Amino acid sequence: MITQPTSIELIESVIKFIEERAAPQLKDRDAFHARVAVNALAAIKREIAGGQAAEDAQTARMVALLGHDGDWATLNTELCGKIRDGEISPTDPALLAHLKASTIDQVRIDQPQYAGLKTLAG
Amino acid sequence: MDDLQQALTPLAPQLDAGATTVVNLRRLSGGASQETWAFETDTGAPMILRRKPPSATGSGNAVPLATEAALIRAAAAKGAIVPRVLAESAPDSEIGEAYVMARLEGETLGKRITRDPPFETIRPGLAAQCGKALAAIHAVPTEGLPPLVTSSALTELEKYEAVYRGSGAERPIFEAAIRFLRDRAPSLETPVLVHGDFRNGNIMVHPEQGLVGVLDWELAHLGDPAEDMGWICTRSWRFGGTKPVGGFGDYADLLDAYHAAGGREISLERVLYWEMLGSLKWGCMCLTMYMAYASGADASVERAMIGRRASETEIDLVALLEQAA
Numbered sequence: 001m002i003t004q005p006t007s008i009e010l011i012e013s014v015i016k017f018i019e020e021r022a023a024p025q026l027k028d029r030d031a032f033h034a035r036v037a038v039n040a041l042a043a044i045k046r047e048i049a050g051g052q053a054a055e056d057a058q059t060a061r062m063v064a065l066l067g068h069d070g071d072w073a074t075l076n077t078e079l080c081g082k083i084r085d086g087e088i089s090p091t092d093p094a095l096l097a098h099l100k101a102s103t104i105d106q107v108r109i110d111q112p113q114y115a116g117l118k119t120l121a122g
Numbered sequence: 123m124d125d126l127q128q129a130l131t132p133l134a135p136q137l138d139a140g141a142t143t144v145v146n147l148r149r150l151s152g153g154a155s156q157e158t159w160a161f162e163t164d165t166g167a168p169m170i171l172r173r174k175p176p177s178a179t180g181s182g183n184a185v186p187l188a189t190e191a192a193l194i195r196a197a198a199a200k201g202a203i204v205p206r207v208l209a210e211s212a213p214d215s216e217i218g219e220a221y222v223m224a225r226l227e228g229e230t231l232g233k234r235i236t237r238d239p240p241f242e243t244i245r246p247g248l249a250a251q252c253g254k255a256l257a258a259i260h261a262v263p264t265e266g267l268p269p270l271v272t273s274s275a276l277t278e279l280e281k282y283e284a285v286y287r288g289s290g291a292e293r294p295i296f297e298a299a300i301r302f303l304r305d306r307a308p309s310l311e312t313p314v315l316v317h318g319d320f321r322n323g324n325i326m327v328h329p330e331q332g333l334v335g336v337l338d339w340e341l342a343h344l345g346d347p348a349e350d351m352g353w354i355c356t357r358s359w360r361f362g363g364t365k366p367v368g369g370f371g372d373y374a375d376l377l378d379a380y381h382a383a384g385g386r387e388i389s390l391e392r393v394l395y396w397e398m399l400g401s402l403k404w405g406c407m408c409l410t411m412y413m414a415y416a417s418g419a420d421a422s423v424e425r426a427m428i429g430r431r432a433s434e435t436e437i438d439l440v441a442l443l444e445q446a447a
Contacts, residue, residue: 033423040427076292083297090298090305091447099295100444103437110430115362116437120444 011045046109054105061098129216130161130171133209137222138167155184156340160225168227170205173220174213184340188212189268191221193315193342196267202258203251205326205335226335228328232361235327236369244332249371251333252325252354253379259336260314260347260385267315272344274310279303279399282406289409295436298443299402308392313344320350321359322368348388351376352396357438358404366397398442405435 005013015038023034055072062075065088070078082088088095104121107114127147134141141163150158150170159171174187185193191207198204205223213219235241235248273281283300286293318341326335353359355366355373363369367376373390381387412429414420 036424036427040423040430043427043430076294079294080292080297083294083301086301090302090443093447095294095298096440096444096447099298099436099440103295103433103440106433107437110433114434114437115360115364116357116434116441120437120441 007048008045011041011048015041015045043110046112050105051109054102054109057105058098058102061101065094065098126159126217127161130222133211133222134163137169137208138163138165141165141167144169168225169208169222170225171217171220171222173211173218176218185268185270185342187219187221189270190339190342192268193262193339194223196262196315197259197336200258200261202262203255203333203335205337226326226328228326228331228334230323230326230337232322232359232368235322235325236361236363240329241327244327244329245370248327248332249365249367249375250379252320252367252371253376253385254383255333255336256317256320256347256350256376257380257383257385259317259350262315264313264315264344270315270343272310272313275303275307275346275349275395275399278345278349278403279307282399282403285406285410289406289413291409293432293436295439296402296405299398299439302443302446303395303399303402306395308346308348308395310346314347316343316345316347317350318342318345319353321354321356322361322370323359325368346392346396347386348392348396351380351388351393352398353400355393355397356400356404357397357441358401358435394442394446398439398446401435401438401442405432405439408432408435 018034018038018041023031023038026034059070059072059075062072062079063069066075066078066082079088083090083095100120104117107117108121111117127144130144130147131142134143137144143164144161145164147159147161150160155174157171157173157175159173161169161171163169172187172190188210191210194204194207198206205226207221207223209222211217211220211222229235229241235245241248279300286296286300317336317339319338320336324336324338325333326337328334354368354376360366360369365371366373373393377388377390377393408428408431411425412432415422415425415429
């Protein structure tokens with residue numbers, strides 16, 4: 001993979017451009033969308049940095065929970081089906097531990113400032 | 123706009139004693155189904171006009187404006203803190219389907235109400251004011267109201283489950299919440315008038331008087347009184363505040379004031395049920411808004427990014443599931 005620049009550096013340069021040069025020229029709805037665009041880029045940056053590790057950990061937990069190997073998508077579909085059909089209770093401690101770890105990882109990527117993250121992750 | 127100003131003029135005497143015309147008409151906001159205008163009478167009385175644009179096709183769940191106006195009047199008659207509705211206008215009139223209400227002074231932005239210093243003194247009493255307002259709204263006799271849909275916990279759950287299934291998403295946290303809520307759905311004993319969108323953001327709050335008006339009635343229906351309580355406690359509407367009711371108050375403040383004002387006994391458990399359903403509902407709404415991006419109907423970055431806010435509701439759902447387990 002090319003690292004001059006890295007994808008993180010590219011995203012950072014675009015964030016900087018929007019915040020320092022473009023956004024000050026915009027108003028109303030466009031200014032709001034520029035802020036959302038910066039948030040989106042920041043989430044992508046965090047996903048590049050930590051997304052794969054979070055998915056790998058999720059897969060490993062689902063393997064333990066469901067008792068067999070598989071890729072993330074197949075295991076996730078199976079888990080959804082088992083909860084829907086009542087085979088795994090929504091208050092099952094092992095399920096909740098998996099859901100908790102997964103959502104903490106996801107919100108750390110999507111909205112790390114969200115107050116609910118502090119509530120659950122401490 | 124000149125036409126609209128002219129069409130409003132004959133209403134002036136009805137809006138404020140001695141008024142003969144209206145002035146300073148300006149558009150505040152408007153979507154496809156709803157316009158909001160501000161103006162004053164020539165005597166200086168501040169007004170709001172809510173109008174359905176002539177071209178509007180009507181939107182999904184929203185009640186007609188005439189119904190909205192009738193419900194606000196009925197809630198006012200029970201002593202609820204709501205805007206004063208002063209005039210209605212029929213769909214075939216020059217103004218079109220609309221109503222005029224006295225414009226209130228205050229703040230609706232949830233973040234300011236929850237966090238800004240000007241609201242510090244009224245904040246401790248705000249949840250009780252909300253409880254009192256809900257008691258009055260829920261006490262409105264349902265006979266004689268315009269037609270409204272009736273929905274129970276189960277019908278609300280099924281509505282949002284259908285949205286989730288239709289999105290094609292596979293999210294185990296939504297599955298767990300749906301299953302949990304389905305197994306514990308409370309039955310609807312005596313349906314009451316439910317505001318349907320009672321949350322921080324839809325209440326007008328004055329820095330000295332606190333709650334001065336319950337706004338945004340378009341999702342009103344008949345249902346479970348705990349629905350309105352659960353929605354204002356839903357974590358998505360706490361705006362960074364640490365307290366459960368709108369980010370500014372405690373459950374007991376809301377429930378005690380509700381009972382003191384004649385509201386029926388409602389358990390905290392039932393409020394928490396609707397709070398969880400509220401998080402699921404907002405999560406599904408985030409998915410719906412994202413789908414407008416995915417389908418090409420709205421290509422804005424805002425519609426795309428709101429899909430990522432569904433994960434906020436997931437973290438709230440897990441916290442509630444853990445608490446209930």
